[in-house]
Amino acid sequence: MARHVFLFDGGEKLTTMGAAWFVSYCYFNKIDNGHKNWQNVSTYQNRASVYKSTAKYHTYWLKKVLDMDDYNLNKNAIDLNAGQIKKMAEHLLNNVK
Numbered sequence: 001m002a003r004h005v006f007l008f009d010g011g012e013k014l015t016t017m018g019a020a021w022f023v024s025y026c027y028f029n030k031i032d033n034g035h036k037n038w039q040n041v042s043t044y045q046n047r048a049s050v051y052k053s054t055a056k057y058h059t060y061w062l063k064k065v066l067d068m069d070d071y072n073l074n075k076n077a078i079d080l081n082a083g084q085i086k087k088m089a090e091h092l093l094n095n096v097k
Helices: 011-017 019-030 044-052 055-066 082-095
Strands: none
Touching (some): 011 044, 019 055, 019 082, 055 082
16 A cells, blocks of 8 residues: 655654654643653654654644544544544644744
């Protein structure tokens, strides 16, 4: 099966991290350093490196996550559901400048 790539600015980088993982790690970095779901994947160090190099896209991606399909967001390995992911994304957009 071919790899799904997000078809928007920086989409290949977001695909590398995973949308759910990106929101979880962003939430950890900017809102709650006690949030650790992003650590539930063995590749989190590589993903964190991608995260750090893509700061210019973060606000844009958070907005995109709000429009993502819940079914697809639920397919993650970090024990978060689509509702939780979207709430964190919305919280980040509303509280981080």
